[in-house]
Amino acid sequence: AWMDADFRRQLSARRERVEDAFEFEGRKVGRGSYGQVFKTKPRSCADAPAGDYALKQIEGSGLSMSACREIALLRELKHPNVISLKQVYLAHETRQIWLLFDYAEHDLWRMINFHASAKKCNSQVSLPPNFTKSIMHQILCGIHYLHSNWVLHRDLKPANILVMGATSPERGRVKIADLGLARLFHQPLTPLTEIDPVVVTFWYRAPELLLGARHYTKAIDLWAIGCIMAELITDKPLFYCKQEEDIKTSSPYNRDQLERIFSVMGFPSQQDWRDLPHLPKYGDLVRNFGTGQQYARFSLGRHMSRSFGMSETSPEFRLLSRLLAMDPLRRPSAREALED
Numbered sequence: 001a002w003m004d005a006d007f008r009r010q011l012s013a014r015r016e017r018v019e020d021a022f023e024f025e026g027r028k029v030g031r032g033s034y035g036q037v038f039k040t041k042p043r044s045c046a047d048a049p050a051g052d053y054a055l056k057q058i059e060g061s062g063l064s065m066s067a068c069r070e071i072a073l074l075r076e077l078k079h080p081n082v083i084s085l086k087q088v089y090l091a092h093e094t095r096q097i098w099l100l101f102d103y104a105e106h107d108l109w110r111m112i113n114f115h116a117s118a119k120k121c122n123s124q125v126s127l128p129p130n131f132t133k134s135i136m137h138q139i140l141c142g143i144h145y146l147h148s149n150w151v152l153h154r155d156l157k158p159a160n161i162l163v164m165g166a167t168s169p170e171r172g173r174v175k176i177a178d179l180g181l182a183r184l185f186h187q188p189l190t191p192l193t194e195i196d197p198v199v200v201t202f203w204y205r206a207p208e209l210l211l212g213a214r215h216y217t218k219a220i221d222l223w224a225i226g227c228i229m230a231e232l233i234t235d236k237p238l239f240y241c242k243q244e245e246d247i248k249t250s251s252p253y254n255r256d257q258l259e260r261i262f263s264v265m266g267f268p269s270q271q272d273w274r275d276l277p278h279l280p281k282y283g284d285l286v287r288n289f290g291t292g293q294q295y296a297r298f299s300l301g302r303h304m305s306r307s308f309g310m311s312e313t314s315p316e317f318r319l320l321s322r323l324l325a326m327d328p329l330r331r332p333s334a335r336e337a338l339e340d
């Protein structure tokens with residue numbers, strides 16, 4: 001009531017309603033803790049250019065903290081490899097918030113699974129090497145832009161790497177997005193609750209996070225990019241680890257996930273990772289793994305050459321092993337990885 005009633009009436013009469021501009025009934029394509037997403041086209045009367053759009057109806061009502069954060073963040077960011085927010089619709093009657101994005105036909109999770117299943121039935125439809133190189137270059141460009149604006153992603157994984165489809169003028173272009181769950185908790189140590197049917201995976205989480213690191217860093221994003229690179233090459237999650245169903249742990253320490261990392265990478269020595277003993281969960285690590293002698297013969301080179309014939313002297317292996325350095329201080333910045 002603080003606003004003059006007549007002025008309010010004029011404003012609400014002029015405000016463009018999302019249902020007037022877009023047809024989205026029954027066209028839901030996504031559902032998660034963040035809200036629901038519809039694939040839509042503008043109605044002829046709308047002034048949006050023709051093409052497919054994604055309309056996200058934000059969970060909850062009114063300007064929640066996460067809605068504010070998403071709008072404030074996305075409206076400032078503009079890069080070809082980062083999802084772009086086209087329009088915000090505030091439905092005052094229902095206090096609903098709608099975000100309009102360009103529709104991305106694909107995401108890396110589905111593309112990798114498609115090729116993995118195609119491989120199983122022996123049609124050699126594996127991802128062409130140039131595809132992996134192009135996707136990696138675009139992810140690194142997008143992350144370099146975010147990091148230079150001091151935006152950390154915190155939950156990079158194939159499902160958050162969108163790829164524009166054939167009907168889009170930006171065909172084949174990567175759009176880094178954040179479709180969901182982990183965004184609700186800004187600190188790495190918040191308990192993971194099952195507010196979303198899809199179980200959170202730890203496969204892309206850097207070892208320092210699993211050992212209780214208190215803050216996200218750029219190096220944590222680069223570790224995840226290393227995991228994505230390996231998955232593009234092999235069609236398999238590098239640090240695949242079965243998930244217990246009830247992930248209600250409040251501790252960041254995940255023994256099974258750490259075990260999987262060590263059985264691929266080997267166990268980090270004092271020389272490999274000087275600061276390891278200073279991490280909060282180092283005591284648990286020693287209790288569970290001792291000196292890690294049982295992993296002495298494992299290494300990334302051994303894993304990639306024995307399982308996928310990748311040469312340890314190849315340039316792609318060199319980049320992969322830099323991205324997957326156990327010590328976060330030894331991982332390259334996005335710029336250094338781009339130069340590589």
Ligand SMILES: Cc1ccc(-n2nc(C(C)(C)C)cc2NC(=O)NCCO)cc1
Pocket residue numbers: 034056066067069070071073074077082083101151152153176177178179180183184
């Ligand atoms: C609460 C909240 C949710 C998502 C974001 N977010 N962040 C990003 C980055 C890639 C710029 C980091 C992108 C988004 N949001 C989206 O990708 N939204 C589209 C589907 O939900 C921000 C904040």
